Amino acid sequence: MxxxxxxxxxxxxxxxxxxxxxxxxxxxxxxxxxxxxxxxxxxxxxxxxxxxxxxxxxxxxxxxSRELIETNLGSTISFGFAIFWTIRLFIQFFGYSTSLWKGKTFETIIHVIFSILWLYLSTVFWLIYFN
Missing domain, CATH: 1.10.287 (Helix Hairpins)
Structure with a gap:
């Protein structure tokens, strides 16, 4: 991790x-x-x-990185980061109009890449918090 x-x-x-x-x-x-x-x-x-x-x-x-994983303070910080990036993930889908990317190749690729990135960040920080 x-x-x-x-x-x-x-x-x-x-x-x-x-x-x-x-x-x-x-x-x-x-x-x-x-x-x-x-x-x-x-x-x-x-x-x-x-x-x-x-x-x-x-x-x-x-x-x-080690402190984020192994300490109580690190767990608390990871909890905050998990919330932050999870909210950012939801904003990716509900804060921006689909007209900004739908039907546009480059913009759709960027939308997908950042959706995956926000999911990855959220997941890693939630895993740290719950472990």
Whole structure:
């Protein structure tokens, strides 16, 4: 299980770094100009903090995988991570419109990949918590 946590850590670090390209990829300069200043800044600030949270989760997994598995505190943290990623899994299906990916090859592939990733993260953290 320790190797699974280290793999998850690496994936989460990459996912956090991937947020760097969001503004350009999603054309935020033009898209966010349609929003009020507060909404534009909330979008930017929340994206930074989501990326930071994911990065810190990843670093914790890479640096403290054994502690996450073998200690009571690690079990509690894994419980929190399990809840976090399980909610993210549900949001993948119920928070986004299917029109964003259905019938679009690339978007469908991304949807499936991230659905599997959220399921994997949730499952590993639930297994740690219940063991």
């Amino acid at each position: 320790e190797i699974q946590i280290k793999i998850i850590g690496g994936v989460l670090i990459l996912l956090a770094l991937f947020h760097i390209i969001f503004p350009k990829y999603f054309n935020w300069k033009e898209e966010l100009n349609k929003l009020s200043l507060i909404n534009k800044q909330i979008m930017s600030v929340h994206t930074i903090f989501i990326a930071l949270t994911v990065l810190l989760m990843g670093l914790l997994c890479v640096t403290s």
